[in-house]
Amino acid sequence: MKFNHVGIPVTESFEGEIDLPHLKMTVSDHENNPYGIQWQRYWKDAPYPELVKTVPHVAFVVDNLDEELEGKKVIIKPNSPSDGLRVAFIEVNGAPVELMEYS
DSSP states (O other): OEEEEEEEEOSSOOTTOEEEGGGTEEEOOGGGSTTOEEEEEEOTTOOSOHHHHHSOEEEEEOSOHHHHHTTSEEEEEEEEEETTEEEEEEEETTEEEEEEEEO
């Protein structure tokens, strides 16, 4: 498991916004800083749990997403937001955690 980014939900505009209409959210580039900080604003009709839309999350790259999800509390099922990437969210101690698998 390797750290990828921390996603921080906000409700206001921010510098460097990138709209992702297919995900119903706006993000910043987490690779534009050495700490992997990504600002995220969820659109009004974004279909995600309130926990994900309101609490910061940490994202990790894993070798096998399906194995990592075994026995975990999955709050967003595995999906593919872009080519070559599968992601899912779990809840750990009341916080969202994103798991990412690149092919």
